[in-house]
Amino acid sequence: MKLWIEKQRYLIDFTLASLARRKARNIGLLLVYTLLVFMLASVTLYTHALRQEAARVLVASPEVVVQRMVAGRHDLIPPGYMEKIGRIRGVQTRTARLWGYYYDAVTKANYTFMVPAEDAPAKGEIVVGPALERSRGLAANNGISFRSYSGKLHTFIVAAVLPQATELVSADLVLMSEESFRAFFDYPVGHYTDIALTVANPQEVKNVALKLSAALPDARPILRDEVLRTYAAIFDWREGIVLALFSAAILAFGILAWEKASGLSAEEKREIGILKAIGWETGDVIKMKFWEGMLISLTAFLVGFVAAYVHVFHFAASMFEPVLKGWAVLYPHFQLTPHIDGVQVATLFFFTVFPYAAAVLVPIWKAAITDPDSVMRG
Amino acid sequence: MIELSGIRKAFNQGRDNEYWALDGIDLRIAANQVTALRGPSGSGKTTLLTIVGCLSRPTEGRVRLKGGDISGLPERFLTEIRRQRFGFIFQQFNLIKGLTALDNIILPGYPTGRPRHELLARAEELLVGLKLGHRRDAKVEWLSGGEQQRVAICRALINDPELVIADEPTANLDSHLAGEFMGILESLAGQGRTILLTSHDPLVVESNVVQNVVDMRDGKLIQHR
Amino acid sequence: MLFQPAIIALLLASTLCVLALVGSAPFAVDVIRRWDIRSGSERQLQLERRTYLFSTLLTLVLVLQLAAVLLFVFNAEKMSGMFVGAMCAVGTLNVNAFGFPALNGKIAVFFLAAMWLAINHVDSRARDYPLVRIKYGLLLALAPLLAGSAWAELQYFLDLKADVITSCCGSLFSEGSPTIAAEASALPPIPAMWLFYGSLGAAVVLAAVHGLGGGRQRWSGYLLALASGVAFVATIAGILAFVSLYIYEHPHHHCPFCILKPEYNYQGYWLYVPLFGATAAGLAAGAVQPFARIASLREVIPEFSRRMAAIAANGFFLTAAIASFMIWQSRLILLE
Numbered sequence: 001m002k003l004w005i006e007k008q009r010y011l012i013d014f015t016l017a018s019l020a021r022r023k024a025r026n027i028g029l030l031l032v033y034t035l036l037v038f039m040l041a042s043v044t045l046y047t048h049a050l051r052q053e054a055a056r057v058l059v060a061s062p063e064v065v066v067q068r069m070v071a072g073r074h075d076l077i078p079p080g081y082m083e084k085i086g087r088i089r090g091v092q093t094r095t096a097r098l099w100g101y102y103y104d105a106v107t108k109a110n111y112t113f114m115v116p117a118e119d120a121p122a123k124g125e126i127v128v129g130p131a132l133e134r135s136r137g138l139a140a141n142n143g144i145s146f147r148s149y150s151g152k153l154h155t156f157i158v159a160a161v162l163p164q165a166t167e168l169v170s171a172d173l174v175l176m177s178e179e180s181f182r183a184f185f186d187y188p189v190g191h192y193t194d195i196a197l198t199v200a201n202p203q204e205v206k207n208v209a210l211k212l213s214a215a216l217p218d219a220r221p222i223l224r225d226e227v228l229r230t231y232a233a234i235f236d237w238r239e240g241i242v243l244a245l246f247s248a249a250i251l252a253f254g255i256l257a258w259e260k261a262s263g264l265s266a267e268e269k270r271e272i273g274i275l276k277a278i279g280w281e282t283g284d285v286i287k288m289k290f291w292e293g294m295l296i297s298l299t300a301f302l303v304g305f306v307a308a309y310v311h312v313f314h315f316a317a318s319m320f321e322p323v324l325k326g327w328a329v330l331y332p333h334f335q336l337t338p339h340i341d342g343v344q345v346a347t348l349f350f351f352t353v354f355p356y357a358a359a360v361l362v363p364i365w366k367a368a369i370t371d372p373d374s375v376m377r378g
Numbered sequence: 379m380i381e382l383s384g385i386r387k388a389f390n391q392g393r394d395n396e397y398w399a400l401d402g403i404d405l406r407i408a409a410n411q412v413t414a415l416r417g418p419s420g421s422g423k424t425t426l427l428t429i430v431g432c433l434s435r436p437t438e439g440r441v442r443l444k445g446g447d448i449s450g451l452p453e454r455f456l457t458e459i460r461r462q463r464f465g466f467i468f469q470q471f472n473l474i475k476g477l478t479a480l481d482n483i484i485l486p487g488y489p490t491g492r493p494r495h496e497l498l499a500r501a502e503e504l505l506v507g508l509k510l511g512h513r514r515d516a517k518v519e520w521l522s523g524g525e526q527q528r529v530a531i532c533r534a535l536i537n538d539p540e541l542v543i544a545d546e547p548t549a550n551l552d553s554h555l556a557g558e559f560m561g562i563l564e565s566l567a568g569q570g571r572t573i574l575l576t577s578h579d580p581l582v583v584e585s586n587v588v589q590n591v592v593d594m595r596d597g598k599l600i601q602h603r
Numbered sequence: 604m605l606f607q608p609a610i611i612a613l614l615l616a617s618t619l620c621v622l623a624l625v626g627s628a629p630f631a632v633d634v635i636r637r638w639d640i641r642s643g644s645e646r647q648l649q650l651e652r653r654t655y656l657f658s659t660l661l662t663l664v665l666v667l668q669l670a671a672v673l674l675f676v677f678n679a680e681k682m683s684g685m686f687v688g689a690m691c692a693v694g695t696l697n698v699n700a701f702g703f704p705a706l707n708g709k710i711a712v713f714f715l716a717a718m719w720l721a722i723n724h725v726d727s728r729a730r731d732y733p734l735v736r737i738k739y740g741l742l743l744a745l746a747p748l749l750a751g752s753a754w755a756e757l758q759y760f761l762d763l764k765a766d767v768i769t770s771c772c773g774s775l776f777s778e779g780s781p782t783i784a785a786e787a788s789a790l791p792p793i794p795a796m797w798l799f800y801g802s803l804g805a806a807v808v809l810a811a812v813h814g815l816g817g818g819r820q821r822w823s824g825y826l827l828a829l830a831s832g833v834a835f836v837a838t839i840a841g842i843l844a845f846v847s848l849y850i851y852e853h854p855h856h857h858c859p860f861c862i863l864k865p866e867y868n869y870q871g872y873w874l875y876v877p878l879f880g881a882t883a884a885g886l887a888a889g890a891v892q893p894f895a896r897i898a899s900l901r902e903v904i905p906e907f908s909r910r911m912a913a914i915a916a917n918g919f920f921l922t923a924a925i926a927s928f929m930i931w932q933s934r935l936i937l938l939e
């Protein structure tokens with residue numbers, strides 16, 4: 001065992017020296033390799049961060065949201081509707097919610113106006129999310145006017161700005177009191193947007209939903225877990241599509257690696273011949289080449305991954321944003337929370353290192369079986 | 379030490395350009411002696427060396443090393459034998475550029491897994507023995523021809539071989555350096571090593587360091603002195 | 604569900620393995636037909652050199668399979684959120700009938716590749732390469748198995764349909780989806796404990812007997828391989844039935860995969876690494892026994908199989924010791 005370790009150390013030593021001697025030749029491959037890892041890792045880290053963000057949003061949301069459907073379209077909850085739900089076993093709380101979208105012509109952006117269940121701002125005051133803070137240059141105690149859909153101008157005082165923590169959720173949020181909300185949107189008294197139910201036992205959620213649709217045929221219960229699953233699937237799917245698109249790049253990279261590995265320079269061929277003549281075995285040469293591949297792979301992987309990490313979490317994935325961030329799902333400009341996931345690193349490894357290994361295997365073998373007597377002939 | 383019987387070696391066997399480089403060689407190489415193969419270019423000297431040195435296998439015939447038949451061995455085992463028992467000095471020196479003299483010398487020791495400090499100490503000893511101690515950290519491409527050959531000799535000796543094989547060792551040296559080489563050869567022979575070399579340089583084959591001369595032509599032996 | 608990164612990665616790995624083996628099959632056939640160790644011809648030399656390629660290929664397959672087993676389980680774990688009722692990897696694997704066969708196939712290919720490499724190892728130590736034909740015959744036999752396991756995996760993924768809302772906020776909850784057995788079925792703890800400690804103990808004893816006999820008794824080699832296989836299955840059953848309960852400190856959480864998760868400090872690796880290593884070594888010791896009488900292998904095989912027995916004995920002992928330690932550390936009281 002000690003002998004084996006000693007041997008591997010020699011081989012690594014030799015490989016390092018030989019890589020250093022052929023910098024120019026290896027640097028190109030290393031660059032391409034790193035770039036590939038960088039791109040793939042950016043995609044993966046980015047989508048994963050989005051998924052996390054979405055999950056975080058949804059964790060805070062209620063287990064079941066009930067909407068009312070009229071002619072297959074989402075409609076307001078009329079007065080007395082909540083009472084009709086009655087008591088369903090397993091439901092902890094029922095809350096009627098008020099929220100809506102507002103298009104701000106000044107910033108050309110959509111905001112979510114909402115009445116929070118607790119700690120609603122006083123009348124005439126609002127709490128805004130960081131996106132608004134940025135786009136309209138708002139700070140606490142500033143005043144701001146919005147023209148409502150009925151044409152009237154409403155002025156509010158900004159009481160506070162929401163923290164950045166989960167920007168994806170709160171970025172475009174505007175919180176206000178029920179009175180202000182109803183006044184702003186001319187929302188009919190007693191009507192609500194939807195109803196939120198909290199259910200303590202996750203096993204019960206499905207039953208609750210079943211009972212709901214039995215009691216109120218025009219109700220549409222939306223389950224949080226279902227939304228979560230859908231998001232996860234959508235994100236995974238997108239990531240998968242992008243990776244599949246990148247498969248062309250992976251293939252090209254594999255071909256490049258194959259070519260690099262088989263197009264040994266005369267110098268390198270001579271070296272392998274010398275090594276074999278002076279007593280290196282074919283297996284030793286294969287191992288040496290294997291370590292060479294390992295060193296290149298690990299370097300590329302590490303550098304590419306770190307670069308992708310910086311790109312995604314410090315530069316907000318500026319290169320991929322347009323591709324990955326769908327308009328319907330997310331809002332522009334927000335900071336992602338750094339997160340690394342083992343499965344993703346492993347997946348990335350499968351996408352980069354294994355194709356490389358497979359591509360160079362045969363060329364390495366071909367190089368390693370050089371005739372040991374080749375150096376004796378001219 | 380080594381017995382060859384009925385050795386034949388073909389290149390490009392079974393193709394149009396099939397060529398028998400060796401055609402029925404019977405030869406005994408005596409232990410602890412210096413043997414030289416002499417013959418015109420293309421007579422098969424180098425080919426014979428590669429067979430004796432386990433660099434290649436004969437197409438036909440038997441090779442015995444100390445009585446054991448090694449002619450049919452797979453490359454893996456030939457390599458093992460070669461590594462443990464033979465040291466090679468090539469005509470072109472065949473040092474690896476970019477590595478220092480010391481690193482070149484210890485290369486044959488890598489596959490043995492011998493501890494590095496041991497290898498380095500041995501390499502140092504050999505270098506000093508050939509008056510090259512001061513050049514140990516020089517890259518080999520900066521060395522002169524004579525120095526390069528001495529590094530190559532050190533490399534051949536790092537695993538302490540019984541048999542040293544040299545192909546045209548003086549072909550790339552001037553008379554003065556060739557003379558020096560013969561001196562080194564003499565001291566190696568003095569250490570009791572068996573030496574097999576090829577040459578058509580009279581300085582080598584006619585020197586009295588060489589005990590046996592074997593003449594070759596067209597892949598056959600002519601006479602045996 | 605094919606467009607999931609980890610799934611693409613796994614399919615890619617399987618494709619690589621299958622291609623490697625299928626692609627090398629003609630060459631293997633060539634080796635079997637033309638091999639003549641006594642010949643000094645150039646063709647024989649080429650065939651000999653080809654053997655290096657095959658052992659490198661098989662090593663790659665081995666590594667890929669091992670990595671794929673891990674990724675497969677992790678991915679199942681991660682996807683469990685997408686299936687109603689699936690709490691962890693077991694649930695995801697139970698989504699359709701191909702989940703567990705695919706996993707078992709991977710594990711089987713891993714062990715078979717390990718056995719092949721063991722035979723390859725002893726063969727390449729003998730000066731006349733006596734097992735070349737057998738080796739390449741086995742390689743050809745391994746190819747369909749590998750393809751079968753890849754096929755099961757593909758079927759599993761093709762059949763995997765997440766319970767998702769199809770249009771943005773359009774659907775109802777996943778009514779039609781079948782309920783998934785979220786838990787693996789497990790033995791009752793007491794018999795499982797007997798089986799667990801009994802089989803591990805037997806494997807350790809047999810490995811010790813074989814090892815102390817210098818690896819020379821062939822019967823103990825065969826028995827060791829058998830005991831290793833049994834111990835592997837029994838250990839997994841034991842982990843399911845009671846070890847995992849102690850780790851989770853929960854009387855009903857039977858799962859062989861969750862113990863690999865960070866929530867449980869990756870404790871599973873401490874169990875599985877020695878278990879897989881020991882099983883592979885024990886099987887390897889058995890795999891070489893049929894050839895122990897061949898003249899050139901008389902010395903090589905006992906030496907090799909003695910070393911494998913040592914690894915197996917230590918590995919199985921370690922597995923049992925670590926499991927016992929985990930049980931001892933646990934606050935769960937399963938047995939009075």
Ligand SMILES: Nc1ncnc2c1ncn2[C@@H]1O[C@H](COP(=O)(O)OP(=O)(O)O)[C@@H](O)[C@H]1O
Pocket residue numbers: 377389390397399417418419420421422423424425426
């Ligand atoms: N690899 C090879 N392929 C084809 N012919 C070869 C090869 N190596 C040597 N030969 C031929 O074998 C003959 C003997 O070569 P060699 O042993 O190098 O002779 P010497 O060393 O005596 O000059 C030469 O005619 C040479 O062309």
Ligand SMILES: [Mg+2]
Pocket residue numbers: 423424545
């Ligand atoms: Mg010559």
